[in-house]
Amino acid sequence: MSSPITDQTTVDTKPVHNGLSGADGYETRADRLRKPKALDVARAVAEQHGVCARPVVRERVDLDTGRVDHVPVPCGSTLASTCAPCAEKNRRLRMAQCREGWHLADEPDFTPDPPTAEQREVLEVRADLAAEYAELRDAGDVAGAESVRDTVAELDQVLRQLGVRGSLPPLDPPERTPRKRSTRRRQDVPNLPRRPVARRTVGRVFAGRYRPSTFVTLTLDSYGKVHADGTPVDPEGYDYRRAARDAVHFARLVDRFVQNLRRAVGWDVQYFATVEPQRRLAPHWHAAIRGAIPRADLRAVAAATYHQVWWPQHDEPVYGGDRAPVWDDRARGFVDPDTRAPLPTWEEALDALGADPDAAPAHTVFLGPQVHAKGVLGGSEEAGRHIGYLTKYLTKSIDQVVEPATDRQQRHADRLLAELRITPCSPRCPVWLLYGVQPQGARRAMDPGVCRGKAHRPTSLGVPGRRVLVSRKWSGKSLADHRHDRKAFVLAMLRQVGITTPDTPSARVSWAPVRPGDPAVPPRDVLLLKAVAERVRWRREYDAALLAAHGQPPAHSSAIPHAA
Numbered sequence: 001m002s003s004p005i006t007d008q009t010t011v012d013t014k015p016v017h018n019g020l021s022g023a024d025g026y027e028t029r030a031d032r033l034r035k036p037k038a039l040d041v042a043r044a045v046a047e048q049h050g051v052c053a054r055p056v057v058r059e060r061v062d063l064d065t066g067r068v069d070h071v072p073v074p075c076g077s078t079l080a081s082t083c084a085p086c087a088e089k090n091r092r093l094r095m096a097q098c099r100e101g102w103h104l105a106d107e108p109d110f111t112p113d114p115p116t117a118e119q120r121e122v123l124e125v126r127a128d129l130a131a132e133y134a135e136l137r138d139a140g141d142v143a144g145a146e147s148v149r150d151t152v153a154e155l156d157q158v159l160r161q162l163g164v165r166g167s168l169p170p171l172d173p174p175e176r177t178p179r180k181r182s183t184r185r186r187q188d189v190p191n192l193p194r195r196p197v198a199r200r201t202v203g204r205v206f207a208g209r210y211r212p213s214t215f216v217t218l219t220l221d222s223y224g225k226v227h228a229d230g231t232p233v234d235p236e237g238y239d240y241r242r243a244a245r246d247a248v249h250f251a252r253l254v255d256r257f258v259q260n261l262r263r264a265v266g267w268d269v270q271y272f273a274t275v276e277p278q279r280r281l282a283p284h285w286h287a288a289i290r291g292a293i294p295r296a297d298l299r300a301v302a303a304a305t306y307h308q309v310w311w312p313q314h315d316e317p318v319y320g321g322d323r324a325p326v327w328d329d330r331a332r333g334f335v336d337p338d339t340r341a342p343l344p345t346w347e348e349a350l351d352a353l354g355a356d357p358d359a360a361p362a363h364t365v366f367l368g369p370q371v372h373a374k375g376v377l378g379g380s381e382e383a384g385r386h387i388g389y390l391t392k393y394l395t396k397s398i399d400q401v402v403e404p405a406t407d408r409q410q411r412h413a414d415r416l417l418a419e420l421r422i423t424p425c426s427p428r429c430p431v432w433l434l435y436g437v438q439p440q441g442a443r444r445a446m447d448p449g450v451c452r453g454k455a456h457r458p459t460s461l462g463v464p465g466r467r468v469l470v471s472r473k474w475s476g477k478s479l480a481d482h483r484h485d486r487k488a489f490v491l492a493m494l495r496q497v498g499i500t501t502p503d504t505p506s507a508r509v510s511w512a513p514v515r516p517g518d519p520a521v522p523p524r525d526v527l528l529l530k531a532v533a534e535r536v537r538w539r540r541e542y543d544a545a546l547l548a549a550h551g552q553p554p555a556h557s558s559a560i561p562h563a564a
Contacts, residue, residue, distance in 0.1 A: 042525040042532075049539075050085045051531045057521055063508040070514065072527045078467075080395040087395040093482050094391050094468060098272045100482075101475035102288045102387075103213055103378025104202050108476050119162050126155045126168075133171050186364075192304040193297070195266035201473050203291025212375040214289040215386050216298060218257065219368040220246050220282045230279025230402070231412045243282060244419040245309075245363045247462030248455050250275070250283050253307040253365045254469070264301050265293055273469040274390050277402045281416055283463050286390055288376075290474075295373045302371045308361035312349040314424055318436040324448040325433045334438050334448070346427055346440045394467060397459040413461075420462045425455035490542060497548040499541050 036044075043053045055072030062068075077083040078090045129152050136145040149171060156168055185191070205211050224238040232238035246253075254273070262269045273287035319325060325334040331342045344352070353359050376383050393401045404410040424431045424439075432439040433448035455464035477485070514521050522530075 039525045042528040045532055046528045047084050049532050049535045050088070051528065051535050052083055052086050053528070054083050055527060055531070057514050057527065059512045059514050061510045061512070063510055068520075070521050070527075072531055078394065079397055081397070081400065084395070090479075091391050091394045093479055093486070094394060095387055096486070097470065097475060097477070097479065097482050098288055098387050098390060099383075100477070101270065101272060101470075102290060102376075102383070103211065104290060104475075105211060107200060107202050108473060110473060110476065113163075116162070119159065119164055122155055122158055122162065123164075126152060126159070129155070130169070130171055137172075186306065186308075189306055189366075190300065190304045192260055193264045193300060195264065197262055198267045201268045201270045201290060206292070210377065212292045212377050214291065214293050214298075215374045215376050216285075216287045216289055216293075217372040218254070218285040218287075218302060219278065219370050220250065220284065221366050221368045223280075223282070226280050228279075229406065229409060230281065231408045232280075235412070235415065238415075240415050240419040241423075242363075243416060244423045244462055246365050247283055247420070248423055248425050248464060249307055249309055249363065249365045250285075250463060251465040251469075253305065253367065254285050256307050257301065257305045257367065258471070260305050261293070261298075261301050264297055267291070268473065269293070270471045270474045271469070272390070272471075272474055274394065275398075275463055275465070275467050275469070276393055277398050277461055277463075279402060281402060281413060281461055283398075283461070287469075288386065288390060292375055293373070295371070298373050299371045302367045303369070305367055307365045309363040309365070310350075310353065311362040311424070311427075312353060312432075312435065312437050313362050314432070314435045317422060317434040319434050319448065325436075327444045327446075333442055334433055334446075343433070343436055343438045345438045345442070346432070349437045398461045398463060398467075399459045402461075416461065417458055420456060422449070423455075423462070425451060425453045425464050429453060431456075493545040493549060494541060497545045499545065 046053045052072070052074035054075050054077075056075055058071050058073050060069045060071050074086050074089075075083050076090075077086045080087040129148050133145055133148040133152065136148060152171060159168070203211055203213060220243075223232075223240070223243045225233040227233060254275075258269060258271065270290045271287045273285055275283050275285060278284050319337075323337055325343055326337050327333070328335040328340065328342070333345065334343050335341060336343065376386055399413075404413050422431060422434060424435070427440040429439055429451045430446045431449055431451050433446070439446070453464060454460050455462050475482075
């Protein structure tokens, strides 16, 4: 008679012989679940070789041959938590960008080319059409004016193709003149030293051969005493409102500091800077500045720098909870939920602010008293350390840099995030509806008090702008330019040893996103392993080129695969 257990239960007694099984060769479900998936192994191999672990698949069609390829395009993420290889590539490009512009010895040439005859001719035609448009508009000839407008739009495209940059004069004058605020300085801040600004960006030479540059760190003011871990000594007395507003407007404050610095030192200061959080969660500014600037000048400019926010007052919310403004189709805007009275628009709120002679700015941001500055010589080991420090945390989001490790730090972060949720970040922020003001571009889809802007994300801690700030005349190159230079250098190195570039489709190609579930798209692990094999081949060829460039022929050159 058979056992009931044997009759009613199927027992998996599959014998296996691996390190995860027991001494008797039996493998449990836990043993099987601990085995890594094939896709996870493929991603690990991709990260090991610097290949994007989460590529975006794009369809490439050669318009001459009709060949269709599915090409994995790197995701380009700047966060290691999303894609470590792409984040590291971005960090190294930023390091190259910082290094190239920090200690320039020769003044970069940014002189615009003179206008060509063709550019002048097209612009003359555009000027005639603009005058004709004004006449037709004033005469009420709508059809004729629209026809001229279409022609002018085509000419604008021609001018862009001819290399004309900058804004072109609009056909219709602006309906409103820009608002102007008083430029009179506050009486509670020191006067700003001023000198005529010379047209130079490189620093001075000392002792006939030294041209140092400067590394600067700026911080925000204090909001209350804090412990060594950055948490406030008195959480109830800590000024979270001012901390949140200062973080939102920090980029404008830094921009004002640079403007003041140029006026104070008397030359066009250039910088490469990154924004990072302190332990207390307030942002601070690290900058590599080209040229030497005395510490006394830096401290004087920092003490005299402030930024006033001329926005409607937003100290106490008018709405909240279940009572919030609602959209009204007839009013084409948000109205009070009880009286149905339209809320003032952004322009109306600013008009009321400008008409009040006793109006005060909604907020004023100041820099903290601590200004750290140090002179650095180009090409020194110290310069390399500072470049590494500037770019150290670029692969992490701001909240990951200061990730809470204790309950006290978590409560501090939660208090700051709660204040940021009710702090407007821009004129278009839906949080303005909580204060009874319609933001710019108000629309039905807006949810009062809910803003998806970067400043309101927990990962940014109130900083709405970019993490890396680079002045226009730093190196004369964008990040894409540095990426192109890196590629050109590698290709030139390969050509020196007779290695040609791989086969590429003709210039006439069409790119398109793939459709979800397209059966023609290879599995992700197949794409990853193919990219790894290609990267290994490129690395082998590049190593061979490096050996040959240093006077050493590559070993086993016949085994090196050459592209056709």
